[in-house]
Amino acid sequence: MTNVPPSAASLRGAVDLSSLVQRANTPTQAPGQQAAGAPGTGAPVQIPSLVLEAGDANFGEVLELSQHVPVLVDLYADWAEQSTALSEVLRRVVAGLRGRLVLVRVAVEQNPQLAQAFQAQSVPTVAAVIAGQPVPLFAGSIPEAQLLDIVEQLLALAGQNGVTGSAVAADADAAEADAEGEAPAAPAEEPLPPLHAEAYEAIERGDYPAAIAAYKTAIAQDPRDELAVAGLAQVSLLHRLAGKTVQQIRTAAGAGPNDLDAQLDVADLDLSGGHVADAFDRLLTLFPSLDADGKNRVRERMLELFEVVGTTDPLVIAARQRLAMLLY
Template sequence: MSNVPPSPTNLRGAVDLSGLVNRPAGPAAPAAAPSAGAEGEQLVLPSLYFEGTDANFNDFIDLSMTVPVVIDLWADWCEPCKQLTPILDRVTADYAGRFVLVKVDVDANPQLAQAFQAQSIPAVAAIVGGRPVQLFVGALPEPQVRDVIEQLLQLAAQNGVTGSVAVDGDAGLPAGAEGAEAAEPAPEPLPPLHQEAYDAIERGDYESAMKAYRTAIAQDPRDRMAVAGLAQVSLLHRLSGRTIDELRSAAAAAPADPDAQLAVADLDLSGGHVDDAFDRLLALFPKLGPEARDAVRTRLLDYFEIVGVDDPRVVRARARLASLLY
């Protein structure tokens, strides 16, 4: 696969789960997961979907010796999480046991949230052969989620994790989800322009999505969701059709070229390397002329919206930017 997001094999800073490895297993994890799996081994589990907790996560680390375990870090208050959840559910079902999906409520499981450095959600990671891999941050459209899963399965195969899961029971719903529609109210619909933008993102039509978000902002400049959505879809649009090697080679060949550095900073941010993206642009900023400085400042403000203005990394970067401006 040639387009971003980056291949998991190139991701740095994978989280350290060593503090969880020796925790006692709790309920609601897959039963009898082996500590190591033979090539092509098939396990029988009650579902492809599980709820991960601080107490039971050790069992999923064991399971990752046989089949990749994808981790969805979410929270009930997170609107982009609600956009990503049905995409992950569909993709998991379509891959029919080549990986399992573990959903982690970061509010209820602070140790896991800290282990995966989940300062911005939704965030998606994986465990392969007991080792953590960062995948992406934010609600990506379905085609890009599928690309990331393909890369993850390639990485798993390279590490001998080639097992699969056969479901004993209802494979069509997450574990414990039977009757959920009756037990829980349906989520509130998105505002019309937000829904229009989301549908366009699903189709890969980033220009239409940006137009919808700009219209929403024109109607209500205080619509923070639209501002953040516009920043995120603009990032996706800039990266569309660009290859990882192309972007990194151009940046390495021209360290003082603001366009090349902005492009690779986009790549860093899309892969979850928030501090790397900030550091790259903030280090470049003092070396630039007024026009290029303005472009970098505008891009950083977009990044702040994508990551979240209250995120500690944003607070630090905003302070550094202010010191450079004044």
């Protein structure tokens, strides 16, 4: 569900990022040339690009940058088609604002502290940071028009908190590329195949059954369509989690350690939040105690989750070997 940015009065304390602030004897420098200070205007902050990558180790710099210019945070995973598509939309929107907003991308699997701090239970998850304080925004894909409306509210909230500065890309070529909404020298993306486009449009409007049907049709037409197989696994995961809260899933799993449905749900939840190893270990540890039907269900779910993460991922390779040992 999409969140509207809170009022200025409720800005503080939405998410606790205090453990990620780098405390040093000298002020932390923002991801550019100028050190950030108290919220306010002033000379534009110079940064390498309007789209930056950050992680657990250097997010304190992002908090400092947010004292000058509002920061949009894209918590993403490269293996999720929905996440990749939204990242491109966010790039385009930020580029169009020409420095009024900076986009910071965080890979959730490589940065578990940030994923936990921002409560990223699925990808994509989008948040913001204004004057060092986090603002949860939304999870999943939303129409671009709705995103633009949220960004306008976010800029208004930043103004209420005295963050009205801007950023300038230090590299002129990068700045020009940002203004065009694309990375330098990046090849033009090919349009999605019709059924893939149909599936993605269905995901955007929250119609997961329609997306599943589109991907299944694509696979029926071409069983070697690996993108459709991965897309089907991803949207099936979203569909299984739809309407369920984190508390409900974890409470049920804790109350029923031998309840297969509950454990499958929490494995879905763990994987969607980037805790891939935990998801795999949970199901593989449960596997030996199950009857034949239960083992088959876990095997099928594991194969789906392998597709979601990516079959060449080291965690998938290790889990597949462990599953094979349990099967034979």
